[in-house]
Amino acid sequence: MQDVQARSQLLPILRSPLVGELLAWVYLHPDDACSVTDLARRFAISQSTVSREADRLVSAGLIREVRRGNLRLLQANLDSPLTGPLTELLTLTYGPASVLGDLLQHVDGITEAYIYGSWAARYTGEPGPLPRDIDVLVVGTADEDDLFDAARKAEQRLGREVNVHRVSAKAWRNSPRDPFLTAVRSRPRFSIDLAGDQP
Template sequence: MKTLPSQLTPFVRSDAVGALLAETLGHPDAEFTLSALGRLTGVSGPVVHREVTRLVDAAVLQDRMEGRNRLVRANPEHPLYAPMREIIAATYGPVPVLRAAFDGVDGAEHVYIYGSWAARRGGEAGPFPNDVDVLVVGDVPRRTLSAIAGEASDQLAVPVNITRASREDWDAAEPPPFLRTVRSRPFVDVMTGAVHGG
């Protein structure tokens, strides 16, 4: 499977690496199996294995074996750890930040990022996104969404705009024009990290 070059952080070797670093550098106290990283990022197993091996060889990540599982984590002793973490948080941070924000929120059936940020994740060239547009499919109170948007905006240091849509409208064969546009362009599933559409 071909990996797309990163449009969010051009010096990162691929979009897959950006997504992997967002999970690991974004959670420096956590250890991840390779299969868990694949589930969280939407990156295929062989690509996860190859890129994690490169990152371990470069001492950006550390690994250890536990039985048959290879566990990896961020290496906070790397000389560039702090600036790398800051840059990756600013570019690839929306997925893990929003996943954590919506963890356990009743009524959020799907959470998608769309708009310019998703377009960059989808490989489209363009200017750096100045906000993050989020679509929540389900029945979450607007007050809850507003609180999540405020907290996520603070964490990401860019405005996070959340729109809500019903499951019926999202699944409709002929969705409303706004949802038709969202589905026709790249959008990112916050829970799986997978890029769709476009």
């Protein structure tokens, strides 16, 4: 469960990381209508918290809601003059989680994937400058060429270098003396959602 009171370190003009994640998800999936229930599950937060943040964003005209009976669906407000600039800001800050999840879910042989390094540090609240690149650890047997292709596509969307490092599941779980893996394990890391079950 994330701290909804913490100040966003990826985009400090936002009230909280949850606002960044919520906006990034709806703006980077503009054709999808996301239910409050599914968004709460995706971000491991209560439905009431998502609903409260959604109320603020709807009131500000940044997202729009559609009601289908008792179901409340949220979408990016693509008619807003802020759509273009806001999408770009969200892509640069909170976009890596969404973009990499969308791309890596289609690569066979991945059992786990993580963003580590400076982006993960900012995501978890460590202050510092906006990351210049995105470091990704892929666990499994995915083909290196497929990972390279996914990284290049991610770079095009995110506007920065994406470095992918692949390790076997055995190495990830059983290499206590590997300095690289020890460093990745000991520092903040973000688990990339590979399920592909968009809200």
